[in-house]
Amino acid sequence: MALIVFPRFLSFPFSSNPCSLTRTRVHCSSSSSIKMVMRQRKESRAVENTGAAVLWFKHDLRSDDHPGLLAASRCRTVVPLYVFDRRILSRFSDEMLELVLFALEDLRKSLKNQGSDLMIRFGSAENVIEELVKEVKATNVFAEEEVEYDLCRMMDLVKETLATVSFPEGSPKTILWTTPFYDIKNLKDLPASHHDFKKLQFPITSPLSPSKLPDLEMDLMCGSLPTLHDLKKFMNDSPGKLKGSWSSSKVTSAETILRKAQVPPNYLIEGLDESKSGKGNQNKSINKGARSKRREKSVFVMQRGNLVGGGTSVVLNALAAYLRYLEGTVLDEWQEVHEKLRHAENREGASFGTLFGSALCLGIISRRRAYYEAIKYEKERNAGFLSPFGYSASTVAAVVDTVCSMEWYWLMASKGQKIDEGTHSIRVWRWNGHLIQYTVAGHEGPAILLVHGFGASLEHYRDNINGIAKGGNRVWAITLLGFGGSEKPNVVYTELMWAELLRDFIIEVVGEPVHLAGNSLGGYFVAIVAGLWPALAKSVVLINSAGNVVPGYSSAPVSKERGTSGASWLGARLLLLYMRLSIRNIVKSCYPTKPERADDQLIDEMIRASCDPGVVVVLESIFSFNLSIPLNYLLEGFEGKVLVVQGMKDPLADSRSKLAMLREHCKRISIRELDAGHCPHDEQPEEVNSIIQEWVVTMESKILSVDRM
Numbered sequence: 001m002a003l004i005v006f007p008r009f010l011s012f013p014f015s016s017n018p019c020s021l022t023r024t025r026v027h028c029s030s031s032s033s034i035k036m037v038m039r040q041r042k043e044s045r046a047v048e049n050t051g052a053a054v055l056w057f058k059h060d061l062r063s064d065d066h067p068g069l070l071a072a073s074r075c076r077t078v079v080p081l082y083v084f085d086r087r088i089l090s091r092f093s094d095e096m097l098e099l100v101l102f103a104l105e106d107l108r109k110s111l112k113n114q115g116s117d118l119m120i121r122f123g124s125a126e127n128v129i130e131e132l133v134k135e136v137k138a139t140n141v142f143a144e145e146e147v148e149y150d151l152c153r154m155m156d157l158v159k160e161t162l163a164t165v166s167f168p169e170g171s172p173k174t175i176l177w178t179t180p181f182y183d184i185k186n187l188k189d190l191p192a193s194h195h196d197f198k199k200l201q202f203p204i205t206s207p208l209s210p211s212k213l214p215d216l217e218m219d220l221m222c223g224s225l226p227t228l229h230d231l232k233k234f235m236n237d238s239p240g241k242l243k244g245s246w247s248s249s250k251v252t253s254a255e256t257i258l259r260k261a262q263v264p265p266n267y268l269i270e271g272l273d274e275s276k277s278g279k280g281n282q283n284k285s286i287n288k289g290a291r292s293k294r295r296e297k298s299v300f301v302m303q304r305g306n307l308v309g310g311g312t313s314v315v316l317n318a319l320a321a322y323l324r325y326l327e328g329t330v331l332d333e334w335q336e337v338h339e340k341l342r343h344a345e346n347r348e349g350a351s352f353g354t355l356f357g358s359a360l361c362l363g364i365i366s367r368r369r370a371y372y373e374a375i376k377y378e379k380e381r382n383a384g385f386l387s388p389f390g391y392s393a394s395t396v397a398a399v400v401d402t403v404c405s406m407e408w409y410w411l412m413a414s415k416g417q418k419i420d421e422g423t424h425s426i427r428v429w430r431w432n433g434h435l436i437q438y439t440v441a442g443h444e445g446p447a448i449l450l451v452h453g454f455g456a457s458l459e460h461y462r463d464n465i466n467g468i469a470k471g472g473n474r475v476w477a478i479t480l481l482g483f484g485g486s487e488k489p490n491v492v493y494t495e496l497m498w499a500e501l502l503r504d505f506i507i508e509v510v511g512e513p514v515h516l517a518g519n520s521l522g523g524y525f526v527a528i529v530a531g532l533w534p535a536l537a538k539s540v541v542l543i544n545s546a547g548n549v550v551p552g553y554s555s556a557p558v559s560k561e562r563g564t565s566g567a568s569w570l571g572a573r574l575l576l577l578y579m580r581l582s583i584r585n586i587v588k589s590c591y592p593t594k595p596e597r598a599d600d601q602l603i604d605e606m607i608r609a610s611c612d613p614g615v616v617v618v619l620e621s622i623f624s625f626n627l628s629i630p631l632n633y634l635l636e637g638f639e640g641k642v643l644v645v646q647g648m649k650d651p652l653a654d655s656r657s658k659l660a661m662l663r664e665h666c667k668r669i670s671i672r673e674l675d676a677g678h679c680p681h682d683e684q685p686e687e688v689n690s691i692i693q694e695w696v697v698t699m700e701s702k703i704l705s706v707d708r709m
Helices: 030-044 067-072 094-113 125-136 149-162 194-200 228-236 244-251 254-260 312-323 332-344 350-361 367-381 394-418 465-469 495-510 521-532 566-589 600-610 615-624 655-665 685-708
Strands: 052-057 077-084 119-122 138-144 173-177 427-431 434-441 447-451 474-479 514-519 537-543 642-647 670-674
Touching (some): 052 067, 067 138, 077 094, 077 125, 094 228, 094 350, 138 149, 312 332, 312 350, 312 367, 332 350, 350 367, 394 434, 447 465, 447 521, 465 685, 495 514, 495 521, 514 521, 537 685, 566 600, 566 615, 655 670, 670 685
Parallel strands (some): 447 474, 447 514, 514 537, 537 642, 642 670
Antiparallel strands (some): 427 434, 434 474
């Protein structure tokens, strides 16, 4: 919602079942640690000597700091398992798939050193686990808790399937575990605001040492790890694999399309290079046969790329090198880390997420292990003390800020799964390793995707989601990366990045072409999606959209620079202060006909989100926004399929001039003028809902007529 951006002057308990365990908490003080160990021993009796257990690895590919492994080790027999399930792997780029293979190779080696092994299976997790449980007569299945909606559904399927398995002792139990970062005894203790959360000063727990599993004495076929080539073939053979234009949409970056369209290369920005995004390599074979050979001692396990990978020891070695960047080194692998760090530092502290984000996402190291190593190094630099005035090394600050931010958003997502406090049921989707919130309403009819503007969230469509769905539609609304309750990582935010996020959401979550509707900057984002990946959009609805109309567009040069400048650094912080002091007046000015709609519900959520970690980074992007590709260029192939809903009292734009330009330079465009401000969908929701419903019916009838021809 551009109204915020452009003012005029500018852990938890295990799952509740009879065999559940209380989450392990390790405090920094020795007395607390002793109490924790005593409590652990007492609680572990719930599963000790109960027979066989299956330890299901998913995104926890390590033996270090693994509470689930510790709990499972109390059983007489433990069968470690990894399932190559397409539902999990389909979210990964080729680079990430290769990292998975390297991590599994190291995990298997670690388990073998303990006298155990790692079962490798292919197929749906519920079927594989059911078969293995029956084979070994397991009474418990240990698995890490999930927050992503699709993975939570998969976990439910596993539980339902196990409920049909019957042993003399009863059905096998599913025991969920997490790696606690903060010592939070109850999710209800977690406030909605990060500002209030910091005041509570929850203690940070310490990591666990590697736990030893009992020897695996059963005669089982462990299975072999596939090559990357074989794994990609397995993925491509999926019955649900996207074909044709959908598949090409998924793998073709905005940069590539713009290059082919001869938009000047200097429009492209650093941070969206295909080799850095983790997405652009999906249509390129990283290797043509087996997995890439690891360079000797290198922590970058692939022939190209910036992702630290391998096993836990490799990643910890890379982390040690990263933390000691200021010290210099003679070690070749550490020098390589320092070189990659410099190239990845497109803004202060961003290099840690770029280099180590994938390893954290796959659980090769835990967040609290990364935190612990950073703090340990900081104490080494300061004679065992921590300064109250900040960290002495920027790399320490980067690690601490990143993992604490990741943990906050994970906690909020976990709380949202258990405690429904919002207007809509919130789901979580992971994109490029980051947690994204969305919601959906309706069970049948055409698919519609609602996209908010800068500073808002899916809640800005609070009275549109269900209202439009009641007209016989399925409605999705998303909170974009950097806004609302979605994660706000330290990355470079651009229009192309948000457009690629929407592209992937349509393909991975919605699964079919949609009618796109966006307000303010959200309107510009959906126009980019429609212009670059037209197969994904049935029609476009622009609600007081950002973006201009440029007659005779000739691909004028656009500045490439998107890094952080001193001016943007200061400007973002001043803007944040201004917003917090004046947000109510700013929002009300954008609701000229119904100022009462700028109510506490709307304002409070904006203020809450403004306190989230990472919000300043998002605000810095304001000063480098590039809206130079005009709407008439982006919508050129959508004649007759564009609806403009314009509030004529918009305080942020000259509505009449804009509509005049759209009518003149956009062919067969439909326009509805409303007596409203910048956010007519929220100011007059009933009228806008009716307009969108009628529009979708008209568009669907046209599509049906074309299909019959």
